[in-house]
Amino acid sequence: MLYTRNLAYAYPNGRTLRFPDMECAEGNVLLITGGSGVGKTTLLHLLAGLLKPSGGEVQVAGTAIQSLKPAAMDAFRGKHIGIIYQQSHFIAALSVKENLLLAGAHKITRLMEISQKLGIQSLLHKKPAQLSQGEQQRASITRALVQSPELLLADEPTASLDDDNCITVAKLLAAQAAEQKAALLIVTHDNRLKQLFANHITLS
Amino acid sequence: MILRIAFKNLLHKPLYAVLCWLLLACSTAVLLLLITLSHQAKEQLEKQIDGVDMVLGAKGSPLQLILSSVYNIDAPTGNIYLEEAQRFMQHPLVASAIPVSLGDSYMGYRIIGTTDAYLKKYNLQPASGKIFSKAMEVVIGATVAQRSQLKIGSEFAGTHGLGEKGHVHEEHNYVVTGILPLTGLSADQLILTPLQSVWEIHEEHKKTTQQQITAVLIKFKSPLAQLQMPRMINENTNMQAAVPAIEINRLQSLMGSGTAVLRILGWLLAALAACSIFVMLVQGTHERRYELALLRSMGYGRGKLLGLVLAEAAILGIAGILGGFLLSRLSGWFLQQEVFSHYHLTFSGAWKITPADMITMVAILAACLLAALFPAIRAFRLNISKTLANA
Numbered sequence: 001m002l003y004t005r006n007l008a009y010a011y012p013n014g015r016t017l018r019f020p021d022m023e024c025a026e027g028n029v030l031l032i033t034g035g036s037g038v039g040k041t042t043l044l045h046l047l048a049g050l051l052k053p054s055g056g057e058v059q060v061a062g063t064a065i066q067s068l069k070p071a072a073m074d075a076f077r078g079k080h081i082g083i084i085y086q087q088s089h090f091i092a093a094l095s096v097k098e099n100l101l102l103a104g105a106h107k108i109t110r111l112m113e114i115s116q117k118l119g120i121q122s123l124l125h126k127k128p129a130q131l132s133q134g135e136q137q138r139a140s141i142t143r144a145l146v147q148s149p150e151l152l153l154a155d156e157p158t159a160s161l162d163d164d165n166c167i168t169v170a171k172l173l174a175a176q177a178a179e180q181k182a183a184l185l186i187v188t189h190d191n192r193l194k195q196l197f198a199n200h201i202t203l204s
Numbered sequence: 205m206i207l208r209i210a211f212k213n214l215l216h217k218p219l220y221a222v223l224c225w226l227l228l229a230c231s232t233a234v235l236l237l238l239i240t241l242s243h244q245a246k247e248q249l250e251k252q253i254d255g256v257d258m259v260l261g262a263k264g265s266p267l268q269l270i271l272s273s274v275y276n277i278d279a280p281t282g283n284i285y286l287e288e289a290q291r292f293m294q295h296p297l298v299a300s301a302i303p304v305s306l307g308d309s310y311m312g313y314r315i316i317g318t319t320d321a322y323l324k325k326y327n328l329q330p331a332s333g334k335i336f337s338k339a340m341e342v343v344i345g346a347t348v349a350q351r352s353q354l355k356i357g358s359e360f361a362g363t364h365g366l367g368e369k370g371h372v373h374e375e376h377n378y379v380v381t382g383i384l385p386l387t388g389l390s391a392d393q394l395i396l397t398p399l400q401s402v403w404e405i406h407e408e409h410k411k412t413t414q415q416q417i418t419a420v421l422i423k424f425k426s427p428l429a430q431l432q433m434p435r436m437i438n439e440n441t442n443m444q445a446a447v448p449a450i451e452i453n454r455l456q457s458l459m460g461s462g463t464a465v466l467r468i469l470g471w472l473l474a475a476l477a478a479c480s481i482f483v484m485l486v487q488g489t490h491e492r493r494y495e496l497a498l499l500r501s502m503g504y505g506r507g508k509l510l511g512l513v514l515a516e517a518a519i520l521g522i523a524g525i526l527g528g529f530l531l532s533r534l535s536g537w538f539l540q541q542e543v544f545s546h547y548h549l550t551f552s553g554a555w556k557i558t559p560a561d562m563i564t565m566v567a568i569l570a571a572c573l574l575a576a577l578f579p580a581i582r583a584f585r586l587n588i589s590k591t592l593a594n595a
Contacts, residue, residue, distance in 0.1 A: 041593050050501060050589040071505045078503010085592065089498040091209060093216035098208075103502050105205070147502075 001026045001183035002047065002151055006056035009042055016054065019043055022201055024183040026150065029174050031194065032187045034203035040187040041086075043203070044155050047185065048083055049073045061150045078103060082144030082182075084173075086156035088136035090128030096139055097124040103147045114142050118172065133160045137169065145176050152177050152184045159190060166192050206508055209499075210515035213488065220484045225524050227480055231473030232528020232568055233535065238466055239560045240536055246456065249275075252389060253448040255325055257430050260289055260437065261419035266446035267455060273304055273419035274448055276314055276390045279366060280306045283416040284443050286399075292437065293420055297429035300325070302421040305402045308362035308373065313348045315362050315378070315395040317402035317417070323384075325421070326391055330382030332356060339400035342378045346386040347393045354380050362405065376405045474568050477524065478575040481517055485579035489513060496583050497591040509583040517576030521569045529565070 007019040017039045024030040034040055045051040047058060049065045058065050061080050068076055077083075090099045100111055115121040118138045123131055131139060137160060144152055154173060158166040170186075170193055177184035186193065194200060214221040253274055261269040264281030271278035286303065293301035302325060305317035316322070320335055323343070329335075333356040335343050344354055354360060358380045364371040378397065386392060403415055424430055434445035489496065496509050533555060 045589040045593065048501065050592065071507070074500060074503055074505040076503075077501060083501055089494045089592075091212075091495045091498070092492070093212040094209065098212075102205070102499065102504075143502075 001028075001061060002030075002185060003059040004047070004056065007043075007046060007053055007058060008055040009039070009046055009051065010054035017042060019046075019056075019203070020201060024185055024199075026181045026183050027178045029177065029184045029186065029197045029199060031197045031200035032185065032203060033189060033191075033194065033200055035189060038203040040189070040203060041155060044083075044153050044185075044187045047151075048081055048153050049077050078147070080150050082147050082149035082152045084137075084140050084144045084152070084154040084157045086159055088128075088133075088140040090136070090139070092127070092129060094128075095124065096120070096126050096128055096131065099128060100124070100139065100143045100146055103143070107146045110148070111142070111146050114145050114176070117176075118142050134162075134165050137161060141169065141173060141176075145180070148180055148182075150182055152182050154184070154186045154188075156188050156190065157186060158188065158193060163192065166190070167196070170196050206504075206512050207515055207519075210512055210519055213492070213512075214516055214519060217484070217488070220480075220488075221520065224477060224480045224484060224520050225527060227473060227477035228521065228524025228568065228572070229527035229531055231470050231477050232525050232565065233531035234466065234470035234473060235564045235568075236529060236532035236561055237535055238463055238470060239558065239564065240532065241539075242459075242463055243558065243560070245459070248388075249452050249456070253452060255423055256421045256448050257424045258422045258434055259419050259446045259448060260284070260292060260422060261444055261446070263442060263444045266444065267451045269419060269444060269446045270448050270451040272306065273421065276316070276394060280418045281444070283418055286415040286417050288441070288443065289417065289420050292422070292433070295433070297425055297433065299423045299425045301423075303399060303417045304419050304421065305399055305416070306366070306418045307402060308364055308405065309366050309370075310348075310360055310362050310378075310395055311352050312367070313345070313352070313393055313395055314366060315342070315397055315402075317397055317399040319399065322396060322421075326387065326389060328384050328387065328391060331385035333380070333382030335382050336396070336398055337381070339398055339404050340376065340378055341381045342395050342397040342401075343382040343384060344380055344396075345384050345392040345394045348395055349383045356380050356383065373405050376401075474571055477568075478571040481520060481572055482575040482578070485513055485516060485576050486582075488516070489579045489583050493586060493591050496586050497588040500586070500588045501592065506584045509586065510580045513580035513583045514573060514576050517572045517580075518569070521572030524572075525565045525568055528568075529561075 002024040004019065004022050006021070008016055010016045022030060032040060032043065042051065046053050049068065053066050063076065065073065065076060101107060112121065115124060118141060120135060120138050120142060123135055123139065128136065128139070137157065141157065152173070157173065158169055161169055173184060174197070256274055259269055259273050261273060261280070262282030262284050268278050269281050272280040289303070292298065300321060302318060302321045304322065306314060308315045323335060330343055348354065359377040361372050361374050361377050363369070364373060378401070384391060399417065424433070430447065434447055437443055437445035499509060500506070
């Protein structure tokens with residue numbers, strides 16, 4: 001499902017990052033760990049097509065995304081990749097429900113199903129700013145899942161959560177990814193997650 | 205969806221949006237009102253002088269003579285002797301000559317002494333009753349009938365002078381014989397009576413040589429006379445000849461500088477509105493750059509982000525222009541009720557949208573979109589990775 005070869009990224013200042021090759025089959029979880037500044041977020045953005053690599057190849061669902069044009073990339077990302085950010089971003093002017101349906105208003109039954117599992121169905125009519133950190137994170141996980149993506153990318157999804165929530169959310173993410181046969185890649189420095197997932201790569 | 209987000213974004217910052225809307229609505233209203241007023245004023249002015257080639261009256265300001273005798277607004281310049289005027293009224297080059305005599309009023313409405321030719325000139329037939337046939341009979345305009353509650357057969361006494369207060373000629377009562385239909389002309393606000401009534405009240409009928417009138421509305425047989433006769437009268441008699449078309453042009457050019465100032469003010473307001481939209485959107489796209497990046501990451505293309513920012517400006521623009529249109533028509537209606545009726549101006553068809561209105565509205569909308577262009581392009585070129593990473 002996800003597959004990279006010789007992936008490299010050159011910062012505008014000339015510094016080049018090289019990433020180990022990685023692979024993640026559908027339904028599997030790959031944990032990427034490492035201290036701050038080693039390029040975890042950069043890697044995630046490369047995999048999501050938000051950044052263009054300077055070399056190497058990224059394949060998602062059989063498509064080599066490094067060669068897609070910006071418009072095609074936006075469309076591809078919307079269809080195949082779900083992203084969960086470290087900081088939850090929402091459109092402040094829209095309700096939580098409208099935010100979660102941004103990817104497609106017809107996904108309403110799926111939204112109801114997932115929000116029930118994640119326990120946020122009572123928050124749907126609120127504005128994002130009225131939600132707590134943990135609630136916001138669960139909402140953004142819901143948003144990523146509603147699209148039924150083949151690749152789920154999570155950037156520090158549990159950093160703002162307490163121990164109980166951390167384990168719950170991580171298990172939930174993994175279970176949902178497995179259920180819809182999505183590859184799940186988690187980028188984190190959160191050591192609490194290492195005990196949960198066997199498959200991990202450490203960047204240095 | 206883009207339109208929905210744009211709309212919600214505007215509602216999310218209601219004060220900003222209301223400020224922009226207000227500026228837009230005011231500038232649109234000022235500009236549209238100006239267009240309507242100058243258009244309607246021109247139409248009204250021209251309708252009233254239709255068929256009057258020259259006005260003969262006492263020496264004084266020619267504009268005043270026209271305003272008092274044709275538009276029934278200003279005070280008359282004075283009186284002339286009928287005997288003296290008759291020389292020109294019966295001139296072979298004159299097609300028709302309508303004498304008018306001003307002096308009295310009733311409840312502020314002017315009583316005009318004239319002949320039935322005055323009614324014929326404006327193609328007026330009483331809607332009810334009949335026209336006057338002898339002294340002290342009057343035909344009243346539709347507005348006079350409505351406001352004064354006078355009916356056919358009602359009697360009233362005129363007030364000396366054109367104001368609402370003055371000496372009342374109690375010993376002479378007028379009788380209403382006819383009521384005119386609503387015309388939109390100054391005739392709506394007039395009380396018409398034979399010349400003899402005016403003479404009778406002012407006791408001038410004793411000697412025919414001393415009978416006075418205020419002015420004569422003259423129509424020539426040929427345009428040639430228009431070149432010669434006014435000059436001849438002005439040079440050789442102690443009367444004055446004024447050409448309405450010239451005076452109205454002069455009046456319009458006098459009003460023109462006033463409307464030019466107002467028009468500049470209107471466009472300045474529109475520019476201010478565009479600036480406020482610009483500031484709002486620049487600030488908005490900066491504050492909401494994470495939201496824009498998020499939309500991109502969820503599959504919304506760059507074109508849609510461009511569209512989102514433009515849509516915000518377009519929604520504001522259209523709402524502002526609609527508001528301004530309504531405001532201009534409402535204020536036009538209000539002015540009509542409160543101000544213009546005193547000047548015998550009636551505006552009709554104000555809800556029509558003229559080509560000039562369309563051009564103004566499109567120009568304002570274009571200004572809004574132009575103001576949104578820079579922030580929209582900024583949204584289009586947003587570096588999503590950097591924006592999301594710096595969250």
